[in-house]
Structures are given as structure tokens and as C-alpha cells.
Amino acid sequence: xxxxxxxxxxxxxxxxxxxxxxxxxxxxxxxxxxxxxxxxxxxxxxxxxxxxxxxxxxxxxxxxxxxxxxxxxxxxxxxxxxxxxxxxxxxxxxxxxxxxxxxxxxxxxxxxxxxxxxxxxxxxxxxxxxxxxxxxxxxxxxxxxxxxxxxxxxxxxxxxxxxxxxxxxxxxxxxxxxxxxxxx
Amino acid sequence: xxxxxxxxxxxxxxxxxxxxxxxxxxxxxxxxxxxxxxxxxxxxxxxxxxxxxxxxxxxxxxxxxxxxxxxxxxxxxxxxxxxxxxxxxxxxxxxxxxxxxxxxxxxxxxxxxxxxxxxxxxxxxxxxxxxxxxxxxxxxxxxxxxxxxxxxxxxxxxxxxxxxxxxxxxxxxxxxxxxxxxxxxxxxxxxxxxxxxxxxxxxxxxxxxxxxxxxxxxxxxxxxxxxxxxxxxxxxxxxxxxxxxxxxxxxxxxxxxxxxxxxxxxxxxxxxxxxxxxxxxxxxxxxxxxxxxxxxxxxxxxxxxxxxxxxxxxxxxxxxxxxxxxxxxxxxxxxxxxxxxxxxxxxxxxxxx
Numbered sequence: 405x406x407x408x409x410x411x412x413x414x415x416x417x418x419x420x421x422x423x424x425x426x427x428x429x430x431x432x433x434x435x436x437x438x439x440x441x442x443x444x445x446x447x448x449x450x451x452x453x454x455x456x457x458x459x460x461x462x463x464x465x466x467x468x469x470x471x472x473x474x475x476x477x478x479x480x481x482x483x484x485x486x487x488x489x490x491x492x493x494x495x496x497x498x499x500x501x502x503x504x505x506x507x508x509x510x511x512x513x514x515x516x517x518x519x520x521x522x523x524x525x526x527x528x529x530x531x532x533x534x535x536x537x538x539x540x541x542x543x544x545x546x547x548x549x550x551x552x553x554x555x556x557x558x559x560x561x562x563x564x565x566x567x568x569x570x571x572x573x574x575x576x577x578x579x580x581x582x583x584x585x586x587x588x
Numbered sequence: 589x590x591x592x593x594x595x596x597x598x599x600x601x602x603x604x605x606x607x608x609x610x611x612x613x614x615x616x617x618x619x620x621x622x623x624x625x626x627x628x629x630x631x632x633x634x635x636x637x638x639x640x641x642x643x644x645x646x647x648x649x650x651x652x653x654x655x656x657x658x659x660x661x662x663x664x665x666x667x668x669x670x671x672x673x674x675x676x677x678x679x680x681x682x683x684x685x686x687x688x689x690x691x692x693x694x695x696x697x698x699x700x701x702x703x704x705x706x707x708x709x710x711x712x713x714x715x716x717x718x719x720x721x722x723x724x725x726x727x728x729x730x731x732x733x734x735x736x737x738x739x740x741x742x743x744x745x746x747x748x749x750x751x752x753x754x755x756x757x758x759x760x761x762x763x764x765x766x767x768x769x770x771x772x773x774x775x776x777x778x779x780x781x782x783x784x785x786x787x788x789x790x791x792x793x794x795x796x797x798x799x800x801x802x803x804x805x806x807x808x809x810x811x812x813x814x815x816x817x818x819x820x821x822x823x824x825x826x827x828x829x830x831x832x833x834x835x836x837x838x839x840x841x842x843x844x845x846x847x848x849x850x851x852x853x854x855x856x857x858x859x860x861x862x863x864x865x866x867x868x869x870x871x872x873x874x875x876x877x878x879x880x881x882x883x884x885x886x887x888x889x890x891x892x893x894x895x896x897x898x899x900x901x902x903x904x905x906x907x908x909x910x911x912x913x914x915x916x917x918x919x920x921x922x923x924x925x926x927x928x929x930x931x932x933x934x935x936x937x938x939x940x941x
Contacts, residue, residue, distance in 0.1 A: 465853035469929025
């Protein structure tokens with residue numbers, strides 16, 4: 405099986421850390437992984453994006469034209485990248501920052517999750533990326549929540565390991581939000 | 589191959605890790621995106637491994653320090669991109685003329701001039717045809733994964749020592765910046781010739797001279813024929829390539845580096861629709877695996893070369909394949925937004941088959 409996910413937001417939202425966390429979780433599940441970041445000229449407030457591909461066999465192209473799943477954290481990325489999601493795929497959107505009234509994506513699942521709001525309720529808006537990762541795992545079943553939680557140790561530098569319990573809560577909250585979004 | 593041993597690293601970091609494992613003693617370089625992770629890693633880790641890291645005042649200084657270290661029998665390397673590699677060409681020519689080993693890593697960025705930092709393959713000609721003056725060639729290896737960034741960097745050191753010529757690892761910014769899990773393989777045991785030509789200044793022994801100046805009647809010509817024979821030996825013994833689904837292919841796509849990864853997924857998409865297409869990926873760009881192309885094209889007559897340029901490797905493909913083979917080309921010249929997707933290459937495959 406081969407999975408691909410495209411993550412996009414603005415610099416500072418932790419899109420690249422989210423991509424790294426998904427990668428480490430996939431490695432923990434014995435997959436081959438390629439993580440392809442946009443790099444170089446990006447900075448806080450600029451565009452940030454990455455593509456993660458993981459598979460039992462070869463990962464193949466690190467570049468994906470039509471992602472099976474996109475995780476979109478801001479309006480600019482939504483406008484630019486949501487239309488590219490593959491038919492039959494899913495688009496997980498941070499509805500705290502993206503206007504979705506009257507918006508549909510024909511042939512694709514649009515999951516509106518108020519990621520900023522969830523992160524703020526847990527005490528820190530900077531955990532928006534963790535909420536997004538939890539939502540991805542729950543929405544796709546491609547990775548287990550346990551692997552994600554374990555992978556925090558790999559993805560975070562030692563000095564930030566004290567934040568792991570809070571991040572686990574954010575991952576769980578993101579997952580729970582998917583279930584309520586699908587029920588709605 | 590246990591999960592524990594695997595490391596999740598950037599391609600650039602894999603190059604640096606491999607250099608240390610290969611026993612590089614000296615790194616000389618100057619920062620430039622998208623390869624700066626290499627000097628960054630080595631500035632931190634090479635001194636711990638007993639080596640010397642120097643950030644030189646310029647790329648020209650760096651390549652000439654590689655030349656000097658190599659002349660003394662020391663394993664040395666440099667790395668750069670685009671304009672930095674252009675600056676190094678004079679030094680590489682002197683190394684080739686002096687039969688000196690040494691590894692140069694080129695993480696290609698777009699050009700000409702200052703260009704940009706996006707993935708490019710437009711340095712194929714510069715790398716494989718002798719980028720400096722004098723009609724020389726260097727070994728050119730083209731990885732397509734973080735694992736190969738590691739493995740081929742180690743191989744570059746050994747081939748370079750064995751054949752006494754500079755070796756280049758030619759990659760691009762996708763491969764340099766992308767993170768993948770790699771197994772940091774231990775350095776293989778290779779029987780390399782002793783560097784009895786090196787100038788070590790130990791005194792009392794035979795006098796060695798390292799130079800690229802040949803003024804005597806017939807000396808220079810003799811040197812050229814000697815190197816020509818060495819290039820042929822390289823082609824015979826060291827040509828490397830990878831084939832994927834070529835056995836029954838009616839169209840063979842050929843690409844190197846990151847483009848071969850994108851093409852491979854396009855080939856899988858085509859196979860899923862029953863289109864008989866395969867992939868031929870050269871791993872050594874010099875020596876170009878001519879014989880493998882000739883053999884494959886005796887059976888499969890339709891070829892599609894894909895590059896991140898307006899077409900460079902395609903020249904070598906056309907020279908290597910059988911005369912009645914038809915070689916099409918699809919290129920995306922380097923620059924922001926020009927990286928092709930598998931879907932796009934799949935469309936091209938359908939067009940040509």
C-alpha cells in the first residue's frame with residue numbers, strides 16, 4: 405500500500421514538524437518514507453508545505469500532483485491546493501482560518517475541523533499542527549494514533565520532550581474532531 | 589536491516605554521513621543553497637571524527653585546497669551548487685590533469701547565472717563532458733534517493749582513488765532537501781592501490797612530482813591517450829544502471845536523479861492501465877552505460893527521455909541506442925514551479941506509446 409499526504413499552511417504553523425511527525429510514525433510502522441519539504445525562501449508568515457509519501461515497498465515519486473489527502477491550515481493554501489486533491493480523496497481543513505461557507509469539493513470529502521480553536525482550548529494555538537496530525541490519522545486510518553504518539557520522541561528534540569503529554573492530548577483531540585465532523 | 593539501524597535524514601546529511609564513514613580527512617567548502625546542510629553537518633561532525641573542516645573564502649579556494657590535500661595523498665572533498673560549481677571548474681581541470689582523486693558534490697540548482705534554488709538537471713553537460721578546459725572527463729554518479737546519496741558518496745571516494753581521477757556526485761535540490769530513512773552501511777572493504785605517487789615530504793625516498801604541465805615532445809598527447817584508455821576501462825568495469833519493468837516494455841522511459849523517481853511512479857500508473865512501459869535509469873552518468881542502452885534498444889524501439897532541462901542527457905541516449913530506435917524528449921527547464929508531477933509524466937507516456 406502507498407499513501408501520500410500534502411500539508412500546507414503558513415510558516416510558523418508547524419507544517420514541516422507535522423510532516424516529520426507523520427514520517428516518523430510511518431517509519432515506526434515499518435514503512436519506507438519520503439518527506440519532501442518546500443524549502444529555502446520560506447519564513448514565518450510565508451508559505452510552508454510538504455509532501456509525505458509512505459509505502460510498504462518503494463515510495464516512488466516524492467512529488468505528488470494530485471494528493472490523496474491534503475491537510476490545509478490556512479486560507480491561501482486552501483484556495484491554491486484544495487482543488488488539486490484527487491477524486492475520491494479527502495481534504496482536512498482548518499476551519500478556524502478557512503472560510504468554508506457554501507464551499508464544496510466535488511467528488512472529494514471535505515472535513516472541516518476548527519484546528520486553531522481546538523488548540524487554543526487545550527492551552528496553546530501552536531499545537532494546531534498536532535491537532536492536524538491526529539485528524540489525519542483518524543480520518544485516513546493510514547497511521548495509528550499510538551505510532552503518532554510514540555513518534556513524538558523521534559520528531560522532537562530532547563529539550564521539548566516535556567511537551568509530549570500536551571501534544572498527545574492535541575493529537576487525540578484532533579482525532580476526536582474527525583469523528584464529530586463526520587457525524588455532523 | 590532492522591528498524592533501529594535506520595536513520596531519517598536529508599539527502600545532504602546522508603552525503604555528509606557517508607563522507608565521514610568513507611574516511612574523508614578534509615572538507616573544504618563555501619555555503620550555497622541547496623547544499624549547505626553538507627558543510628553544516630561536517631563542520632559539526634568531521635572534527636569529532638578526527639578530520640579537518642575549513643570554510644574557505646571562496647569556491648575557488650576550496651577546490652584548490654582539495655587539490656593540495658589530494659596531492660599529499662589525503663582523502664578530500666568539497667561540495668557546492670550552480671555558480672559555485674562553475675567557479676570550481678578550473679581546479680577540477682587541474683586535478684584531472686594531475687591525475688588526482690577527490691570528491692566533488694554538486695547539488696544542482698537552476699541557472700544560468702545566479703538562477704534560483706529549485707531543482708535542476710541542467711548541469712549534466714558540465715559534469716559529464718569535462719566542465720573545465722583540456723578535454724578531460726570525471727566520474728559522475730547520479731543518486732535518486734537518500735540511501736543512494738549515502739552509498740554513492742562512499743563509492744565516489746573509492747572509484748576516485750582507484751582510477752586516480754576526480755569523482756562527482758551529481759544530485760539536485762529535491763534529493764538534497766528530501767528526508768528519507770536510510771541504513772548507514774559500513775564502509776565496504778576495497779583493495780585500493782597505494783598512493784605511492786603522493787607528495788608527502790617524508791624525505792630520503794623517491795621524488796614524486798604532481799603536475800599537469802607536459803611540455804616535452806609527445807608527452808601531452810601520450811597523457812591524453814592514457815586517460816582515454818582509462819575512461820574506456822571505466823566504461824567496461826564501472827557502468828551502473830537500474831532497469832524497472834523493461835522486460836516486456838514497448839516504451840522505455842529514461843531519466844536520472846529525482847526525475848527518475850517521478851518517472852517511476854508515472855510508469856506504475858501506466859502499468860496499472862495495462863500500458864507496457866519500463867524505466868531505464870543511469871546511475872553512472874560518466875561512464876554513461878552505453879552498452880546497456882544499446883542492448884535494450886535492440887528489442888525496444890520507442891524511448892522517452894525526461895530531464896529537468898531543455899535536453900542534455902538525451903544526446904547521450906541518442907548516441908547509445910540502436911540506429912532504428914526512436915528517442916523522444918520531454919523536458920521541464922529548471923525554475924520555481926517547473927517540477928513535473930507523476931500525473932504529467934503519465935500524460936507524456938500515453939502520448940508516445
